[in-house]
Amino acid sequence: MSADVHMEKLEELLDxxxxxxxxxxxxxxxxxxxxxxxxxxxPSEPPPAIKEELAPPPVAAAPIPEPVIPEPVIPEPVIPEPVxxxxVIPEPVIPEPVIPEPVEExxxxxxxxxxxxxxxxxxxRPIREWTLKAVLNRAWNLGGRS
Amino acid sequence: MxxxxxxxxxxxxxxxxxxxxxxxxxxxxxxxPVDLLDALEPGEKTRQRSIAFGKTHxxxxxxxxxxxxxxxxxxxxxxxxxxxxxxFGLGRSVVEIRGNAILFRLISGRKMSDGVVTLLTGFLAGFxxxxxxxxxxxxxxxxxxxxxxxFWAGNPKAIEQVKDWxxxxxxxxxxxxxxSEEGR
Numbered sequence: 372m373s374a375d376v377h378m379e380k381l382e383e384l385l386d387x388x389x390x391x392x393x394x395x396x397x398x399x400x401x402x403x404x405x406x407x408x409x410x411x412x413x414p415s416e417p418p419p420a421i422k423e424e425l426a427p428p429p430v431a432a433a434p435i436p437e438p439v440i441p442e443p444v445i446p447e448p449v450i451p452e453p454v455x456x457x458x459v460i461p462e463p464v465i466p467e468p469v470i471p472e473p474v475e476e477x478x479x480x481x482x483x484x485x486x487x488x489x490x491x492x493x494x495x496r497p498i499r500e501w502t503l504k505a506v507l508n509r510a511w512n513l514g515g516r517s
Numbered sequence: 518m519x520x521x522x523x524x525x526x527x528x529x530x531x532x533x534x535x536x537x538x539x540x541x542x543x544x545x546x547x548x549x550p551v552d553l554l555d556a557l558e559p560g561e562k563t564r565q566r567s568i569a570f571g572k573t574h575x576x577x578x579x580x581x582x583x584x585x586x587x588x589x590x591x592x593x594x595x596x597x598x599x600x601x602x603x604x605f606g607l608g609r610s611v612v613e614i615r616g617n618a619i620l621f622r623l624i625s626g627r628k629m630s631d632g633v634v635t636l637l638t639g640f641l642a643g644f645x646x647x648x649x650x651x652x653x654x655x656x657x658x659x660x661x662x663x664x665x666x667x668f669w670a671g672n673p674k675a676i677e678q679v680k681d682w683x684x685x686x687x688x689x690x691x692x693x694x695x696x697s698e699e700g701r
Binding site for chain 1: 614675
C-alpha cells in the first residue's frame with residue numbers, strides 16, 4: 372500500500388470517527404446518561420473500625436447513656452367545623468277541610484261488678500243472725516235517746 | 518254476691534254530646550282530681566249537700582232491700598255501701614259492729630281534709646236516714662289511724678255525749694264502751 376492510499380484511509384476513518392462522535396453527542400442530548408458516580412477521595416487514614424482494631428479500646432468502661440424518653444406528643448384537638456345542614460323547606464300541605472260529624476252516640480261506661488265490702492265482726496257475735504233492722508235499732512238506742 | 522250487692526255496671530253514663538256524666542240515680546256528676554276535694558269547705562253548706570247526696574243513694578238501697586225475699590242483714594248494707602264508696606272513688610268501706618255500735622271504716626289511702634270528713638259524715642247520715650226513716654242518725658268522725666278513718670253512727674244525744682268525752686281526753690273506743698255501760 373502506498374503512503375497516499377494509507378493517508379486516504381486514515382482520513383476516511385477519521386471522518387467516520389468524527390461522524391460517530393457527533394451522532395453520539397446528539398443522542399446524549401436527547402437521552403442524557405446518568406451521571407457517573409463521583410469518585411470519592413481516597414482517605415489518607417484507615418476507617419474508624421479499622422482504627423479501633425488497630426488501637427485497643429481504653430480500659431475504662433464507656434458511660435451508658437441514659438435512655439432518652441421522648442415527651443409525649445399531645446395531639447392538638449381537631450375541632451370539626453360545624454356542619455350546617457341544609458334546610459329542607461317542606462312544601463306547604465293544605466289540609467283537607469274536616470267536616471265534623473254530629474255526635475249522636477252515647478257511650479256507657481261499664482265496669483265489672485265491684486267486690487263486696489266485708490263486714491267486720493268485733494265481739495264474736497254472729498252477725499248473720501241479726502237482721503239489719505235489729506242492728507240499726509240497737510245502734511239507735513245506744514246511750515239512750517232522752 | 519248477695520242480691521243487694523252493688524252493681525257498678527252502667528253506673529255512669531257519659532253523655533258526650535252534651536258534655537255531661539249522669540249517674541244511675543240521675544245525678545249530674547263531674548270527674549275531677551281528688552285533690553280538689555280537699556278544697557271543700559267543712560261548713561254547713563257542704564254538710565247539707567252531702568246529706569242530700571247520701572239520701573239519694575240510701576233511698577235506692579232501701580228500694581233494693583225492700584224487694585228481697587228474706588230480711589236484709591248487715592252484709593247487705595256492707596255490700597252496697599262498699600261498692601258505692603268505691604265507685605265514687607271515696608275509698609273502700611267496711612262496716613264494723615262493736616257492741617251495739619255500728620261504725621263505718623273508710624280506707625282510701627289518703628289523709629282526709631276537714632272538707633272531705635264533712636262530705637263523708639253528711640253522706641253517711643243521709644244514707645242511714647233513708648234506711649230507717651224513723652231515725653235521724655248522726656255521724657261522728659271518731660279517729661284516723663293506719664286502717665283508715667272511722668265513723669260512728671248514733672242518735673243525736675249519744676253523739677253529743679261522746680263529743681264531750683272526747684273533748685275531755687277519753688279515747689274514741691273507750692267512749693263507746695262508756696256509752697254502752699251507761700245504757701245498762
